[in-house]
Amino acid sequence: MTDLVHGNPLWTAINAVPVQYPWLEKDESCEVAVVGAGLTGAMIAYQFAKAGIDTVLLAGSSIGYGSTSVSTGLLEYDAAGTLTELTEKIGSDEAVRVYEMAEAAVHKMERLAGELPDNAGFTRRDSLYYCDCPEHDGFIHEEYLKRRHTGFDVELIDRTTAKDRYSFPISSGIVSKNASAEVDPYRLTHALVAAAKQAGARIYEHSRIYNIVTDDKRQTQDQVLSSVTRHYVYANKVVIASGYDAAQFTGGLTSQSTVFAMATKPVEGFAGWEDRSILRNHDCPELYLRTTADNRVIIGGLSSSFIDGGGRIGGILSMPYLASKRYCELETHLKDMFPGIRGLSAEYDYAGAFCTTVDGLPIIGGEAEHPGWYFALCPGDNGILWANIASELLLELHKGEPSEDLALFAPCRYKPAGHAGSRKRKEARR
Numbered sequence: 001m002t003d004l005v006h007g008n009p010l011w012t013a014i015n016a017v018p019v020q021y022p023w024l025e026k027d028e029s030c031e032v033a034v035v036g037a038g039l040t041g042a043m044i045a046y047q048f049a050k051a052g053i054d055t056v057l058l059a060g061s062s063i064g065y066g067s068t069s070v071s072t073g074l075l076e077y078d079a080a081g082t083l084t085e086l087t088e089k090i091g092s093d094e095a096v097r098v099y100e101m102a103e104a105a106v107h108k109m110e111r112l113a114g115e116l117p118d119n120a121g122f123t124r125r126d127s128l129y130y131c132d133c134p135e136h137d138g139f140i141h142e143e144y145l146k147r148r149h150t151g152f153d154v155e156l157i158d159r160t161t162a163k164d165r166y167s168f169p170i171s172s173g174i175v176s177k178n179a180s181a182e183v184d185p186y187r188l189t190h191a192l193v194a195a196a197k198q199a200g201a202r203i204y205e206h207s208r209i210y211n212i213v214t215d216d217k218r219q220t221q222d223q224v225l226s227s228v229t230r231h232y233v234y235a236n237k238v239v240i241a242s243g244y245d246a247a248q249f250t251g252g253l254t255s256q257s258t259v260f261a262m263a264t265k266p267v268e269g270f271a272g273w274e275d276r277s278i279l280r281n282h283d284c285p286e287l288y289l290r291t292t293a294d295n296r297v298i299i300g301g302l303s304s305s306f307i308d309g310g311g312r313i314g315g316i317l318s319m320p321y322l323a324s325k326r327y328c329e330l331e332t333h334l335k336d337m338f339p340g341i342r343g344l345s346a347e348y349d350y351a352g353a354f355c356t357t358v359d360g361l362p363i364i365g366g367e368a369e370h371p372g373w374y375f376a377l378c379p380g381d382n383g384i385l386w387a388n389i390a391s392e393l394l395l396e397l398h399k400g401e402p403s404e405d406l407a408l409f410a411p412c413r414y415k416p417a418g419h420a421g422s423r424k425r426k427e428a429r430r
């Protein structure tokens, strides 16, 4: 099992566990079994149960305590990279389509949050993607034009206009109007699971699945899932939504690292931070900032090599020294950016395993090798929106109405790995 979380993540610290669910203490049978109850599994279980599909959700540990607990909770249509970068990786039409889908997913998440018993603090925000090095002004300007000509509601700001709006140095930046949002990802996961249960799904916690086989002797429900609780789940289809732990089921996930984050104590105002926009720095691409409903600031993103279960970095160095350095850097960075915000001091320091795919897109859909399985692996900075997209695409696939958008995220694009991905994606779209 991958060690997904280190330190004291904000969301699980400030929220009591809303509900505890039983373990799998008897055999179960269902049409669809969802393996993994982070935000992705929760979203899929809810959408499937709401569509009247007999669904079982299996959490390996406590619901929402995987990488969901360290997520910053940002929903940004551009978090998978700039349009320029994405175009280089997957082609122009495909990159624009991904942007459109991600932007639409923010709207869908807003509606979805509104229908849940707890809207998990869903709040619309502007976002600012900026550079502080003048050498990158050209890139920002071109990126702005691409987005504008593709129909996104964006504004270009320069050094002079930025000065009145933000207290930190900006050479140029793109403001996306009201297109982004923020949530509490832990609350959202629990709200989705509660709604899935309400819609008829059966939920089991602490019921890790250690094996899945196809039993050819069974007419239906031929997917047999073995749980550590010594019970079985018989299902027609299995959704693999086990997050970064999915290596046990598939390939395709790459570049694993550990990403650090820090949440401050609540502050009294946000001087120098126009509209509390979501901030992302092009020159330090992993660095992002948001505020929370209870007036904290979260700054995240500085990374290191992967930290293993023994707390070793790259298998050698011990974590505490590097971690305290990273937390210190985050706090200093924040204070430098916002000299006008009083009382900025760290309250929660935490870190999480981070991985992505070669093109930064999720792995969604079925593959020939495992006809009874659907994959919903939603890593990277855009995991929440990917999860929403995965839930819709898989539901359509399950109903026998596969969307051609599935080809963008096809698991087969990584077999064999490498640049064949783009060609395979194009072939799959035809």
Ligand SMILES: Cc1cc2nc3c(=O)[nH]c(=O)nc-3n(C[C@H](O)[C@H](O)[C@H](O)COP(=O)(O)OP(=O)(O)OC[C@H]3O[C@@H](n4cnc5c(N)ncnc54)[C@H](O)[C@@H]3O)c2cc1C
Pocket (backbone or CB within 6 Å): 004, 035, 036, 037, 038, 039, 040, 041, 058, 059, 060, 061, 062, 063, 064, 065, 066, 067, 068, 069, 070, 071, 072, 073, 074, 075, 185, 207, 208, 209, 210, 241, 242, 243, 244, 245, 246, 259, 260, 261, 300, 351, 352, 353, 354, 377, 378, 379, 380, 381, 382, 383, 384, 385
């Ligand atoms: C520091 C950091 C910041 C991030 N910030 C953002 C952000 O702002 N916005 C965003 O969209 N994304 C962000 N992400 C990505 C985030 O990981 C995803 O958004 C999302 O939370 C992943 O959800 P998940 O359900 O796919 O994975 P997880 O939350 O990891 O859930 C998977 C679950 O599956 C369970 N599991 C694994 N194997 C099994 C098994 N065999 N049987 C049963 N259960 C199993 C695990 O116990 C785990 O709880 C961030 C990630 C990190 C590390």
